[in-house]
Amino acid sequence: MKIDQYFQGQPCWVELASLDIAISKPFYHALFAWDIVDMPIPQGTYSMFNLEGDDLGAMYQLPVEMIKTGELSQWLIYFAVEDLDNTLVDVAGAGGTIVLGPHDVGEAGRMAVITDPEGAKFALWQANNHMGAQRAGEKGTLCWVELACRQPKIAKPFYSHVFGWGSRVTDMDGMEYTAWQVGSQEVGGMMTMTDEWGDMRAHWMSYFTVGDCDAKALQVVELGGAICVPPTDIANVGRFAVVNDPNGAVFSIIELKIA
Known part of the structure; x- marks a missing residue:
């Protein structure tokens, strides 16, 4: 099923931080039939995975310095927000913590990474040119x-x-x-x-x-x-x-x- 819009609070994207992306790519391609498309970014490569050209999420290689500090492979869920700055005010007021951002991701949108009062990590996404995952309700999504x-x-x-x-x-x-x-x-x-x-x-x-x-x-x-x-x-x-x-x-x- 094609998706053309996300509303406040809907999960809209998933992202894998990988200890070894050379292992992650063939694993997920074989498991979910995801096509992997590499996109150059200032920090290296952002590998989008999609079905028949529709983006579903992405993965990237964890930097060596983060691995040395004990960072592990993990999935991160993004939730859509209408106004990132206003939502961050609500996050702080409710006892959450901003651990990364807010910052622009090119022309795609704006993001921030948050932990809730108990430490569970998630991300916020205010879309511009990229709303998030373009499919749902089918295998591999x-x-x-x-x-x-x-x-x-x-x-x-x-x-x-x-x-x-x-x-x-x-x-x-x-x-x-x-x-x-x-x-x-x-x-x-x-x-x-x-x-x-x-x-x-x-x-x-x-x-x-x-x-x-x-x-x-x-x-x-x-x-x-x-x-x-x-x-x-x-x-x-x-x-x-x-x-x-x-x-x-x-x-x-x-x-x-x-x-």
């Missing part, structure tokens, strides 16, 4: 984003204040689950981390649509990645798995149930 945190009573008012999100709380297999809403559309969720998560930090997770979760999870391993959470059913939703790419970046794949 981002379909859901999810916040795992330990303090949902702090996270909920923070994100509602910054993005204007509504929320709907449901019981999911005995666990309270919050769905984030932009108008009537559910765009993501929030779950509470338990002691079983160990010392893992609060974080945002990207979910990509696949046709067969079990087969795709096996392919991840065949391509040099690993399975963190094996394929598991979610009642009335579908079947998902949490995986690592060969560089350790974590993401989820989900086979959505067709009504």
Whole structure:
């Protein structure tokens, strides 16, 4: 499905910071059939991935100096905002922290990287010539984003204040689950981390649509990645798995149930 507009608070882009982009490129091309298009930028190369010419997200090589400081391969989710500067005022007022930016990205738009009060990292995007991902709702595209945190009573008012999100709380297999809403559309969720998560930090997770979760999870391993959470059913939703790419970046794949 083609996308031609994003509204305040909708996830609009994903970006992979890679420890070794020479490994990341063939992995994601094989797994999701993404075409990789390199674009020169002042810092090096920004590698866009797309389907049939439509941009879906991007990846880049982590600089050596960042790797030396302990930076790891990781996915970053961007959320659309109508006015970046005003949103940053809301971020500060709600207890968030600006860790990068704000700055212009050529003529494409303006961005900033944020951490919420618990330290979960995400990015804001005010579009100019590039709105973000141009497709959704098909295999290989981002379909859901999810916040795992330990303090949902702090996270909920923070994100509602910054993005204007509504929320709907449901019981999911005995666990309270919050769905984030932009108008009537559910765009993501929030779950509470338990002691079983160990010392893992609060974080945002990207979910990509696949046709067969079990087969795709096996392919991840065949391509040099690993399975963190094996394929598991979610009642009335579908079947998902949490995986690592060969560089350790974590993401989820989900086979959505067709009504």
